[in-house]
Amino acid sequence: MAVPKKKTSHQKRNHRRATWNRKARLAAQRAMSLGKAVLSGRAKGFHYPMEDTEEGEAEDI
Template sequence: MAVPKKRTSRSKKKIRKNFWKKKAYWTALKAFSLAQSIFTGNSKSFLCSKTGNSKGFLCSK
């Protein structure tokens, strides 16, 4: 007969949730930093040129 698993404690659940949130925070920070460097023209990993049309930048890696 199947036995239900024990419930996860609140503290363990909060630890796991905070770890996930921290991982998402750093990923968002890196993406924002890359966008900022592309916008200012200081990017070393992307070659960007501002196009004449209203679409903005044309980038290639």
């Protein structure tokens, strides 16, 4: 079984963890921004139905 030859330093470990946290924080920020844009009606990147179509669904069945 492969075993690391030397102990990883705290600095290296903290740097890797900070990078991982930064990526997660950026993804969460983008998701929140997109969600707010959709709810406010500012989203231009995709089509999102804002109307209730319950009557239309019942007619199709």
